[in-house]
Amino acid sequence: MSAPSDIPQAPKVTEREARQVAEAAREQDWRKPSFAKELFLGRFRLDLIHPHPQPAPDDVRRGEAFLARLREFCETHVDGALIEREARIPDEVINGLKELGALGMKIETKYGGLGLTQVYYNKALALAGSANPSIGALLSAHQSIGVPQPLKMFGTQEQKDAFLPRLARTDISAFLLTEPDVGSDPARLATTAVPDDGGTSRSSEAGSGGDYVLDGVKLWTTNGVVADLLVVMARVPESEGHKGGITAFVVEADSPGITVEHRNAFMGLRGIENGVTRFHQVRVPAANRIGPEGAGLKIALTTLNTGRLSLPAMCVGVGKWSLKIAREWSAVREQWGRAVARHEAVGAKISFIAATTFALEAVVDLSSQMADESRNDIRIEAALAKLYGSEMGWLISDELVQIRGGRGFETAASLAARGERAVPAEQMLRDMRINRIFEGSTEIMHLLIAREAVDAHLKVAGDIIDPDKPLSDKARAGANAAGFYARWLPKLVSGPGQRPNAYGEFRVPGHPDLSVHLRYVERSSRKLARSTFYAMSRWQGRMETKQGFLGRIVDIGAELFAMSAACVRAEHLRADDDHGREAYQLADVFCRQARIRVEELFNRLWSNTDDIDRRVVDGVLSGTYTWLEEGVIDPSGDGPWIADATPGPAVGENVHHPIR
Secondary structure: OOOHHHOOOOOOOOHHHHHHHHHHHOOOOOOOOOHHHHHHOOOOOHHHOOOOOOOOHHHHHHHHHHHHHHHHHHHHHOOHHHHHHHOOOOHHHHHHHHHHOHHHOOOOHHHOOOOOOHHHHHHHHHHHHHHOHHHHHHHHHHHOOOOHHHHHHHOOHHHHHHHHHHHHHOOOEEEEOOEOOEOOOHHHOOOEEEEEOOOOOOOOOOOOOOEEEEEEEEEEEEOOOOOOEEEEEEEEOOEOOEOOEEEEEEEEOOOOOEEEEEEOOOOOOOOOOEEEEEEEEEEEEHHHEEOOOOOHHHHHHHHHHHHOOHHHHHHHHHHHHHHHHHHHHHHHOEEOOEEHHHOHHHHHHHHHHHHHHHHHHHHHHHHHHHHHHOOOOOHHHHHHHHHHHHHHHHHHHHHHHHHHOHHHHOOHHHHHHOOOOOOOHHHHHHHHHHHHOOOOOHHHHHHHHHHHHOHHHHHHHHHHHOOOOOHHHHHHHHHHHHHHHHHHHHHHOOOHHHOOOOOHHHOOOOOOOOHHHHHHHHHHHHHHHHHHHHHHHHHHHHHHHOHHHHHHHHHHHHHHHHHHHHHHHHHHHHHOOOOHHHHHHHHHHHHHHHHHHHHHHHHHHHOOOHHHHHHHHHHHHHOOOHHHHOOOOOOOOOOOOOOOOOOOOOOOOOOOOOOO
16 A cells, blocks of 8 residues: 555646547447537438327326425525525435435435436436525435435445435535646546555455555535535546556545545535545545546446436426516516616516526426437437536526626625615526536536537547547548448438428417428538538647637537427427427527527637637737736735645544534
8 A cells, every 4th residue: 555655646638648548538428319419410301209208107206396395495494595694504404305305315225215317316416406505406416416326327236235225314525626726627636545455455446355545636516515415526546456547436425534625615506515625644444436447437427417407407497486476576676667678688587587497497308308218329418418507507697697687696685784675686597507517517518418429520530530530540530431421411401491381380370480490400400510511620639729610600500409309398288288389489599599699609610719829828828918907906825826635634623524
């Protein structure tokens, strides 16, 4: 076992090495169809999402029963203002959630969980998050990315038997990946797990025998301050009998050597228990390793395929609440002799909130139901839902503050103190802001989705644009690519979107015509694929550096996916006689708004300031524009930009406090 002084610091890696680590963690194959993947390839496979998939009656019954219990609990036991004021969820609230079974919503009943579907899990998060977003974050961090999901997908039977009953009822979990100097670039992960085989030879594939010794520091550990169990990503050094690599472990949070050094405070989500956790010579049994050595990142990314749906689900809840407040406020607030809702400038914002909330719910419900059915590969759909939900949820919150005017900027406590309704619009804006960063920032999501969107191209032409490949590989790739594109490109010329009668089932008498929007999606899908092909031909190996272009490609795909989901949901509701006419109206308005955004994005693919932006950035970094910074006072404090994370014993108080 290595001494603490021998423990390596964050590895120095090149850009290429970092990409190789990320690429190795990807799921390489597509064993099931994917609507979104086909969309980016110019193939509008409406048959993959229409008719809208339906939940089983038993799942609906159990899910609705739990939602009713959760609603009653939140209405009678959760004081959102108290959580905001004291920056902490009271222990009695967390214990009440435990008694409800909320910790085990996604855990199978045989382990003591509720066994809810992804659809109802998301509905529950939206409901709990509307009472206070910190509660939604606690439940999501525990189940979406915490210990239960990795164990469900990759754990041994012994691990499931040992941990899942605890996680379903009593134990809170947290996910520890990020470090002070490591964010979305896990190749630089510095936390180590050094094998201590006890003098025996042990294969890295074995699940028992010996320990690992963890050393390192983890940052932004949501739930880490109160957690009982942790899933920790650490680097195992390569050695005899050990493959090594980034590896996942289940760790008891009260193990000797673990110290929660600090509880972080944020501009929003004031109630979350997010901290800094130090590991010093922490012994973890090899039986607690999830999967083989080196599989940690793949486990994390695979877990997030469905785990990401929890965040846009809570954005749907914010949209619903924002619509309620906008409706009630705008009907009573008058300006110039009319309710503000009747003024076009405000009415446009209300229309945006209503239509976008409908579309967000359509995206989340469709993706969730597809996840439950497991007929489709939804890795891109879930990523698009997260990206689109976080961006649109933020815009909805911002528009609500604008509709409320000065009252939107005023705190709920101040409003109540002077005798008005305590509407926490400014709090919701602060709480929503993190969603554009959580579980993959918007910028990282753009790159992740873009990589999946061009996967088919890289499979046939990747060697052509790889500068390190020999000419013989490039020649073979060229032949393969020629055959692929000879078959694929002609299909991008025309399609159903150019036939006036296509998608006729969405043309219903007395309702807005949604077939025109689906034809637009089909045409735009082919245009999107042509644009991607042209860009790859133009930039080849430099394509990955064109992040502005790739981001717009992904944003177009997100809008087209949301339009498709909105239309399919509207027809589903109409067929079930469930507000069908109103759903068609909302889908129509949303699609018209989305089409404007899509056209702007298509234009910005080729008409933008990306090149001159880079020149300005060069000037900023070289100090060319420091004169522009003159005339202000920097209120920032002293200290390093990134805190020291040198492994070693803790020197401060342990602020870990599990809830009992």
